[in-house]
Amino acid sequence: MSDAAHAHDDHGHGHPTGIMRWLTTTNHKDIGSLYLWFALIMLFVAGTMALLIRAELFQPGLQLTNPDFFNQLTTMHGLIMIFGVIMPAFSGFANWQVPLMLGAPDMAFPRMNNWAFWILPVAALLLMVSFWLPGGAVAGGWTMYPPLFIQGGISYDLTILAVHIMGLSSIMGSINIITTILNMRAPGLTLMKMPLFVWTWLITAYLLIATMPVLAGAVTMLLTDRNFGTHFFNAAGGGDPVMFQHIFWFFAHPEVYILILPAFGIVSQVIPTFARKPLFGYASMVYATASIAILSFIVWAHHMFTVGMPAAAQLFFMFSTMLIAVPTGVKVFNWVATMWKGSMTFETPMLFAIAFVCLFTIGGFSGLVLAIAPVDIQLHDTYYVVAHFHYVLVSGALFSIFAGIYYWLPKWTGHMYNETLGKWHFWLSVIGMNIVFFPMHFLGLAGMPRRIPDYALQFTEFNQIATVGAFIFGFSQLIFLAVVLKTIKGGAKASDQVWEGAQGLEWTLPSPAPYHTFETAPVVK
């Protein structure tokens, strides 16, 4: 069959249209878009919950919520932001970009790819519907610690089911990504020539396959403790509630890196492009990513310094945790060295990437503070921890997602986004984000516990500042929605190269990238 014949069957041959096109699609670009839209919708759902939380915390006393509903909001905000926003968004990037960056025609298992996405909305539905069930949504914290988690109603069982489904989706997605990367690279594209985004996703996918079954095991034990009379986590039956925490964090610490490694990848694509200079220390970036991933399996109990471990265990987990600062530092130094003596311009993707480097590092520093076990014992379960993980996940993971969207959207849609609106989105986000989360460091240091709907009077001022920031940050995301919609509809025609300094196979394609690409593999020298 000739290439010309291929070029004509893009949308032909009775492919379904309308909703059926999206339900049955096996095209990596369609599925990538589905993941990204799903993440965007969930961002607004869980973001609304965050604004309700911040509105309640604007002043001491109970105003808008009762304590039980407040706990439902914090729990669901956490679960949805992690499993419904950050992870699907990165999967969306992987689906769009991995084949384009490798010169592959599609993902290795297109039908499994379709399934991996379409079971996600089912899981989201199970979670969301529980708000309207007797007893309301799950309120035991996203960490699902027993015995509290054993006490809840039907929505707790639905949450366990939803977590299973989301885990299944992640595992299928990961198998697909690993197989695609290992088997479908263009001739000449050796592993050590792959774009860093592909490398970080390869390592992330291994982390997912290694840890998702652990989470599945943990929540299955919760399920049987709740419904079938087992006593895995019940001391009265010979079990141990702390065992759940060990199993959970053995999953959830690598999960933290699942949420940040693809972000490292995106930033490592964006910074060289706008510095017009190759990434500094490519090989050390790959090794640093791999070391972070490996270390992530031996640090889990630093989330549990207050459960009362022996001193030797505390010391081990303190030292191993501190060690992670070394490869993470290498990454930050490499990004700064990439900018050094470049020829920088500051389009929106670059702005978000620079903010990422700076603010993620603040999250890294507070992580280092928390790694020191005696200090962690003072700060554990306070707002200091809330500040820490939001610096890592909002100005880290979420900002990298924004950077990636602005960076690749012209390639995906064929239109340039509106740079003025993009800059408004950036500045309002970065200012709003710091107003929300920086004061939380002070709240935590001063002794405000997390997950409380009401607080003592000395915490009032910083909570009010944080709430003002939250509304600035939350509402400025509507600008992002507007930019995305406008760019899809129209806008200045994007060139194939899009960015002057962009390197890589995806930029050799026309903008927008055709429905089928690289049906003949390109050759990489």
Added chain:
Amino acid sequence: MKGKWQRVGVMGAALAFSQVTLAEYAYNLQAPASQVAQDVFQLHNLIMLVCLGIFVVVFGAMFYSLLKHRKSVGHQAAHFHENTTVEVIWTVIPFLILMGMAYPAAKVVIDMKDTTNPDMTIKITGYQWKWGYDYLNDDISFYSNLATPREQIVGSAEKGEHYLLEVDEPMVVPVGKRVRLLITANDVLHAWWVPALGAKQDAIPGFIRDSWFKADKIGTYRGQCVELCGKDHGFMPIVVEVVSEEDYAAWVAKKKGSAQAAAADNAKSFAIAELVERGEKVYQANCAACHQADGKGLPGVFPAISGSVVATGPMAAHIDIVMNGKPGTAMAAFAGQLSDADIAAVVTYQRNAWDNKMGDLAQPAEIAAARGGNASEAAAPAAQ
């Protein structure tokens, strides 16, 4: 609003001055009142200083680069992309800095974990949602409930100075004594924390973990439960009063006196009006958080007592559920928490309040009988 912004400005100014000022404006870790808390405070200062130094160097370089190495000022891109020497240096130097931090941190860890040679031992039990204290050396036991009135929380009354950080019965300890804490929980996870004393330990049902502190200064220190434990997680504060040794001895004598009075109550017979009056207080302290002051509960979460089958049914079943709880739910077993007289009073109150007009009453002797004459066993945390 203006006043608040002024305070923010003051806080900013305070940053430049003393740590004492900082503590007043809730900016930094609370002023330490024990050696461990002091060590943690200094450790935190040290790490913050190191982080600040690194931040200034790294981001000084980055912002210099952002200003000078931009296309708009005509800077041409260099093409270097690796340098082994530099990469080795910035791997090794952070490693050495971390070693420098790890050493003092490890010393504090070992000190914090050393719970040997205590002067006294207190067992602390977390309940949904209050704390129980058992002084093992002095044979004193009591519960400590939030003392902030409901009206302040819902906003119908002015909030007091120690809003949400005040209790009816504080934990009292003598100054300068090594206090060993044995911490556990009755139902779900809790965590006992008093920041100024530098002691935080999760309370785990079925397991006992220990911690310790030695308070240096006489004073009142406040903390909260810091492990999510359900609806009223935000409403179970901790207050520790550190007093002189003489004051402590006086407090012990007073507590023993009131324990004898409570024991005498268990042997008495009460009129229904007395029981209802006493029972209302017990209800407010122990039951109203879930079942609500109006006895209507929270639909779907906590059942109503007003008009319920239990409170309008046979007396024995009613006493049983109050004493032994309902496994698998948030309904705790109160046999170990309340005296015979208090259980009799609260049951009588529940049967004669709101829509319930049973007109019957329970006497302390019936509760003692329900305990099967073995009060010490019944007082153990309820297991299934």
